[in-house]
Amino acid sequence: MINPSYSRSVELPFGDAVARVTPTLNESGRGILTTIDVQPTLKAKLGADFEAYTISGACHPPRAFEVLFRQEEIGLLLPCNDIVAENDDGSLRVSAVNAEELFRVPGDPSLKEVAVDVNRRLKEAVDNV
DSSP states (O other): OOOOEEEEEEOSOHHHHHHHHHHHHHHTTOEEEEEEEHHHHHHHHHOOOOOOEEEEEEEOHHHHHHHHHHOGGGGGGOSEEEEEEEOTTSOEEEEEEOHHHHTTTTTOGGGHHHHHHHHHHHHHHHHTO
């Protein structure tokens, strides 16, 4: 079975959790390239109500260059995403993509070492929110 993410619950207000994502990613050597605030986006585009949910697309430039140099099509899987999301019970979770699963998609076993390092950094960032 595929485990797509690493997650943990946090006891912070939503805005505080989102605000903590950027510094924790920076501390792990990654930076945020994109941020999508899903709730107002879905409201504006579809008129749909959705829970508080933010996606941060993050990148560790040396590792991104390394995998893009090996296989340009891996750019379809980048950046690595992190989310802050409100659960049905009102609690919050912070999650990061499981890079080891993500990097299996291209079928290149030489990417395993990079994926393990990226996962370590992602888990560290999630744990520090």
